[in-house]
Amino acid sequence: MTPTKAPTDSYFHLHLVSDATGETLITVGRAACAQYANVLAIEHVYPLVRTMKQLDRVLSEIESNPGIVLYTLVDNEIRGRLKERCRDLGVPYLSVMAPIVRLFQSYLGGEPTPRIGGQHSLDAVYFKRIDALNFTVMHDDGQMTEDLENADVVLLGVSRTSKTPTSIYLANRGIKTANIPLVPNVPLPSNIETLRKPLVVGLVASPERIVEIRQNRLLGLNAADTGTSYTDRQAVSEEIAFSRRLCARNGWPLIDVTRRSIEETAATILALFNERRRQQLAET
Template identity: 50%
Template sequence: MNETPYHVHLVSDATGETLTSVMRACLVQFDGVPIIQHRWWLVRTQGQVDRLMEGIGRHPGLVVFTMVDPAIRQALEERCRELGVPVLSLLDPVMEALARLSHSKAHRQPGLQHTLDEGYFDRIDAMQFTLALDDGQALDRLSEADVVVVGVSRTSKTPTCMFLANKGIRAANVPLVPEIDPPQVLLDLKGPLVVGLTRDPRSLSDIRRNRLRIMNEERDTTYADLEAVEREVTAARRLYTRMGWLVIDVTRRSIEEVAATIMQRLAMMRGETGL
C-alpha cells in the first residue's frame, strides 16, 4: 500500500461544519488511505485566498470548498488551475438543482446557516433544558420535553440527549436504578416521546468495568457483574414492553444513528414527512 500521504484542503467561508461532516463520511470508505486534511475556515477576502494558496502550494492536493461569494470562489478556482490542483465545489450540484426546481437564485451570502435566527435560539433553549433535566433531575418538568430517554447506567442516555438538543429537540433522560421503582411521573407521562435504550449485557458489563477502572473504583460492587447487568437489562426491557415505549439497542449503533432513529419517530408523531 502506498504510504505517501495525500493532501486535501478544505476551504469554507464559514465554520467548515459541512465540509468536516462530508469528509468524515467519505474518508471512512477509504480505510488505510493516508490523508492529511488542511482546514481553511472563514475565507472571505482576497488576502485570505492569497494566504491559503501559499499553503496549497506547499502541499498540493485536492481542494474542496463551500464558498458562495462569486468573486472569492472565482479567485480560488483560478489560482487552483494555475497551480494545476483539482478543485471541487461541494454545494454547487445541490444549489443548482434547487435553483432549477424553484426557478429562483441563491443569495450567495456566506454564513447564512449560522445567523441568529429562531432556529438558533431554539437550539440554545433545548440545550439549556437538556442540561437542567439530565440524569433524572427536575422531574416535575418532564412533561415539557419533546423526548424522554430512559435506560440503565452507561447506555448513552446523556450524549444522545445532548445530540438531540443540538438539533433543537428538548430531550430529558431518566436513569433506571436497580431495586428502585421508576419515578411515577415517568410512568404517567403522556405527551413526550419516551425512548428506552438497551445494550447487550456483556458489552455493557465491559463498559462499566472500564468505567470503574478509570475512576480507580476497586470496592466490591455488582455494578459491572455480568449476571447483575443481565438482570438489569432484562428488567428494563420488560418495562419498555409494558409501557409500549420505543426501544433502541445501542450496542452497535453510534450516537448519531440512535438520535436519527429518535428524530424519525418524533417526526412521525408530529405528522411531518421528514426529520
C-alpha cells in the first residue's frame, strides 16, 4: 500500500499486531525505527491476536491513534480484515514475514505450512536454550566454579563490564555461559587457567566508562562514595591492566565493551565460539 504523508511531529504511532508473542515484530520495528534518530515511535504491541473480537479491539486502537501497522498473522480471515480496515483508514500496513516467505517459496518450491508461533516450538533447540539459561544463572558472578569445564563460554572481567547481561544473552542462544569477576586481592578459581572445553573471553572497558557506571550504580543504591578504590580512576586502571595481562598470558581473546551494546559484544563472542568450534572439528 502507498504510505500516507509522514507526520510532522517528532513521534508516530507504531502498531505491532501478532497472533504469537510479537517478538519478531518488535525486533524488526525497532531496527527500522533506529534509522530515524530524531523521531520517536510510540509502540502499541498486540500479541496473541487470534479471534475477530480481539482484532476489533486492535482496530479501534489503530483508528484512535493512526500510524504504521506491522503484522504477522497466519489466519487468512483475520489478516484480510486487518488489511481491509487499514485501507479504509488510510494507514500504511505491511506483513513483515510475507516477503521472506515468498523468497523461500520461490527457492524451495511448494507451499509453506503456516504455523502460529512456529519458532517457539518445544523442540530440542528450545530445551537446549532452557538448559543453557539454567546453567548460566547458576554460574553467574563466580558461582559454582568447580564445574566450569562444562561451560561453552566463560567470561572474565572487572566489575561493570556487562558480564551478566552478556551471559544471559548468550544463554538465550543456547550457549552455556559462566562469568567470573576479577576482583582485586581475590584469587581466581584454581581451574580457570587449565580449562580446555570452554572458550574463555575477557571483557574490558575504558577506566572512565567503568568509573562512570560504578558511580551511577552507587547512586542507584543510595550508597555514599567513600573514596574507596571501587571508583578511584587509578585503581580501576590497574584492575583493567591486570585483566589485559591475564588474557594475554593465557591467549584468551579480549573484547573492549566501552562502545559496544550487549548484542554487539555477544555477536563477537558467538563468532569467536563458532570459529573455535570449526577449528576443533577440523582437528578431529
